[in-house]
Amino acid sequence: MTAQPTPGEGTLFDTPRAATAAASGPKKRAPAPEEPIARVAVDTPLPHLDRPFDYxxxxxxxxxxxxxxxxxxxxGGQVRSGFLLERASSSDFDGQLSYLHQVVSSEPVLTPEVRRLSRAVADRYAGTLSDVLRLAIPPRHARVEREQPEPPQPAPAELPPHGPWENYPHGPSFLAALRSQRCPRAVWNALPGSDWADTVAIAAATALWSGQGTVAVLPDGRDVEALDTAMRERLGSGRHVALTADLGPAERYRRWLSVLRGHVRVVVGTRAAMFAPVHELGLVVLWDDGDDVHCDPHAPYPHARTVLTMRAHHLGTAALVGGFARTADAAQLIESGWAHPLTADRTTLRSHAPRVHASGDDSELARDDAARSARLPLRALRMARESSQTGPVLIQVPRRGYLASLLCQGCRGSARCASCQGPLAVRSAHAMPYCRWCGHLAGAWSCPTCGGSRLRAGVVGTRRTAEELGRAFPSLPVHTSGRDEVLTAVSDRPALVVATPGAEPSAPSGYTAALLLDGWALLDRADLRAAEEALRRWYNAASLVRPADDGGRVAVVAEAGLSATQALVRWDPAGFAERELAERRELGFPPAVAMASVTGEPEHVRELLADVTLPESAEVLGPVPVSNEDSDSTERALLRVPRGDVLELARALKTATAARSARKDEHLARVRMDPLEVV
Structure with missing residues (x-):
């Protein structure tokens, strides 16, 4: 006779095996008088042990x-951590059960709702429950648990005004549905400017007024800080918390506990906040869903968009997926009927957006023959000179560093290291070329193709760009913002600000102009999402510029006839996303279909593919060598199924990996659902 799994537990293994009595501690111990059986999710990464055990x-x-x-x-002969899932009166295991070794803390950190969500995420991504719980629940701090919590603040007595929501024709109706708990779901294209944070804060305040909690997930700490400030202004103090990694373990756990205990019901945070145990959750918000950082780099690699939409679907809550751009995945949510578009009309949009020019169009080519090939065409240079007289000018450069890539001056071939064949780069004007892989200095480099020894720039980074602009504009200060030092804000004084995508600082009154350089570096990448990602980065930068009525202008240095460039010129993120989705459906690429990748050494990839029982609709692409891996022996196979069969594919891959794990295969191929890179 077998025990039945608890609600929300694994569908791959229907029988929770009990732990044996070996090494169970003292032999004579009295069991609990009521419900003496504990079902425990043991923290183990092995797929074949992804099920509850009885103690x-x-x-x-x-x-x-x-x-x-x-x-x-x-x-397994060791003392391991775990979570107690439920208490039961009996177990179907016929042998002798082990006793619990220790209750670490009686704080119920795993709520039933987060437990069901974690199980569903593990099944969706062919992962284990323990891996998801490691992402969902922060490490314990005993001292923080013993602290006396602050009393919870009551909900706001007054309903917040519509504010920026009035700029969207369906904005007030979204708030009305949220207020009456009718669970509206929308894909929101925010107007350019800084009102997006206040717009989200008003939605959260409306939900809190009606007795509902909110989880808002954002890409990085700067966005969290902006929304945190807006929340404080709309909600007052003590009614929300911000969860980010830079808080430190103790403070983050303190804030997380305030959410768990129901003292705070509005959470703003980065990726991990998607699992926040908010009481009476009524609204989930995801900002800038196309940013790669929303995908967790740890197994099973869940994406915040998928997790939050699953959470909203299971709980029947409202959802708001917003950003200046629109992804094909968001367009899929609209096309499926799960969400509705929330956009401003063209008149309102024109009053908020800057005027965008593309280099290389017919009118510019008539005056400047080099407009198509120059890195900084005359129109862009003239725009920078004029706009910098009244305020700061933003220059977006796709690459950081000085000269991130070098070419042979003679044959234009890529300059490679003689030792490891890695790409050569230069850190400064007087530095010697070095290898970006092994660090070897290449002072005596010569081209193996033509024998030349002279080098030229292949990819120009932020520091070299700032150096060139400093010579062209000697009277203006030049600021740089990138991975080494990210500026959060600049003043309204005339200046040039050179930044990489995502590191653009804000200006109090907005930038007077923005130059989006090296568009080819974004558009020419061998990536399915290259055009979508380029347009997202352009929109995010252009949204920092003043409206056209205030003199705001944007110049994008990219081929004027490309669909991404035209979408920026017309400021039409919805149309671009719809066309992108239609093209991917025609070619059989996500999100029109679901995909999984199997990566590893060739023999391990082929062994796993041989073991897996795929759905009848599955199509295997490859395996083929992975060129961007350090090892030349790495291969990857893609598995493609219709969207409706994604759970069946995940279940098949999980079963195959569990079988190999049970055989103690040391080298397992890495399985990943919804890989970001498919080409």
Whole structure:
């Protein structure tokens, strides 16, 4: 006779096996008088052990062993951590059960809703529950748990005004539906400017006024800081928390506990906040869903967009997926009927957006023959000179560093290291070329093709761009913002600000102009999402510029006839996303279909593909060598199925990896659902 899995538990293994009594501690221990069986999710990464295990609850732990608490158990000859899922009166295991080793804390950190969500995410991404729980629940701090919490603040007494929502024809109706708990779901294209944070804050305040909580997930700390400030202005103090990695373990756990205990019901944070245990959750918000940082780099690699839409769907809550751009995935949500578009009309948009020019159009070519090939065409240079007289000018450069790539002056071939064949680069004007892979200095480099020894720039970074602009504009200060030092804001004084995408600082009154350089570096990447990502970065930078009525102008240095360039000129993110989705459907690429990747050494990839029982609709592409890996022996296979079969594909891959794990295969191929890079 077998025990049935608890609600929300794995669908791959229907029988939770009990732990054996070996090494179970003291031999004579009294069990708990009521519900003496504990079902525990043991923290183990092995796929074939991804199921709950039964343990006995000793009488001494009867009151502290509550569902959701952290426990330690003896498992496989070791003491491992885990979470107590539920208490039961009996177990179907016929043998002798081990006792719980320790209740680490009686704090029920794993709520039923987060537990069900974590199980669903693990099944969706062919992962294990323990891997997802490691992402969802922060490490414990005993001192923080013993602190006296601050009393919760009551909900706002007054309903917030519509504010920026009035700029969208369907904005007030979205708030009305949210206020009456009718669970509206929208894909929102925000107007250019800084009102997006206030718009989200008003939605959260409306949900809180009606007794509902909110989870808002943003790409980085700067966006969190902007929304945190807007939340404080709309909600007052003590009604929301911001969860980011730079808080430190203790402070982050303190804020997370305030959410768990129901003292705070509005959470603003980066990726990990998507699992925040908010009470009475009524609204989930995702800002800038096309940013790669929304995809967790740890197994099973869940994406915040998928997790939040799953959470909204399971709980029946409202959802708001917003950004200046629109991704093909967001367009898929609209096309499926799951969400509705929320955009401003063209008249309102023109009053908020800057005027955009593309280099290389017919009118510019008539005056400047080099407009198509020059890195900084005359129109862009003239725009910078004129606009810099009244305020700061933003220059977006796709690459950081000085000269990030070098070419042979003679044959234009890529300059490679003689030792490891890595790409050569230069750190400064007087530095010697070095290898970006092994660090070897290449002072005596010569081209193996033509024998030349002279080098030229292939990709120009932010520091070299700032150096060139400093010579062209000697009277203006030049600021740089990138990975080494990210500026959060600049003043309204005339200046040039050179920044990489995502590191653009804000200006109090907006930039007077923006130059988007080296568009080819973004558009020519061998990536399915190259055009979509380029347009997203352009929109984010152009949204920092003043409206056209205030003199705001944007120049994009890219081929004027490309669809991404035209979408920026017309400021039409919705039309571009719809066309992108239609093209991907025709070619059979995500999000029109679902994909999974299997990556590893060739024999391991082929062994796993041989073991897996794929759905009848599945199509195997490859395996082929992965050129961007350090090892030349790495291969990858793509598995493609219709969107409706994604769970069946994930289940098949999970079963195959579990079988190989049970055989103790040391080298496992890496399985990833919804890989970001498919070409």
């Amino acid at each position: 006995r609850v000793p009488e001494s732990m009867h009151t502290t062993a509550v569902p959701g608490c952290r426990v330690r158990v003896r498992f």
